[in-house]
Amino acid sequence: MIKVSVFYRNQSGSRFDADYYLSVHMPMAAKLLGRAVKSVTAEIGVSGEAPGTQPAFAAIAAFTCDSADDFLRAFMPVADRLQGDIPNYTDIEPVIQISNLTEFPIAPAGNADVKSR
């Protein structure tokens, strides 16, 4: 599984309309990309590691697909519409990355003692 991530750096003086992004842009992206995409998420930065500090990114969108080719086939026909919507919510130039995604099993119930070993 691959993940296509779209990073919006948290830049001083830039604008990012999280309401528009979450209520208009991302639902439109999920709809336009269609079934090639297995999951669609958006992260809105809250803080850095310490509470109250600035997050490195204002937002990050992520799309998982079976392959980068699958994503590109779905994305290219709608790229103009999606990219044309960006000025409606931000003036930050997004950075895009394609990664290989690995999911790890989480601890089963009753295994909490591993925390204190």
Add this chain to the structure above:
Amino acid sequence: MIKVSVFYRNQSGSRFDADYYLSVHMPMAAKLLGRAVKSVTAEIGVSGEAPGTQPAFAAIAAFTCDSADDFLRAFMPVADRLQGDIPNYTDIEPVIQISNLTEFPIAPAGNADVKSR
């Protein structure tokens, strides 16, 4: 739902041992953090937007939790063990961010025509 992300920037001249990270460090993190964590993923950077270009990040780890407090309660007792393992796979200083996570519904089967409207 919140997401704690750990970003390793892809820096020229730095090392990142993806095999160790995926086979030793991340499974250890999933085990030590225990049930406070709802999902654990790791991304290994493949490329930027265009095939063959350098990705912005060598790797990104992500942990989803009900709240930042839940994460910190699970993380603090094991922080030394997890952070002490970092030199075993990289010399990149990680950047940590806490975000609010939103998942979007994907297009249902049979709705592929939205792609070409």
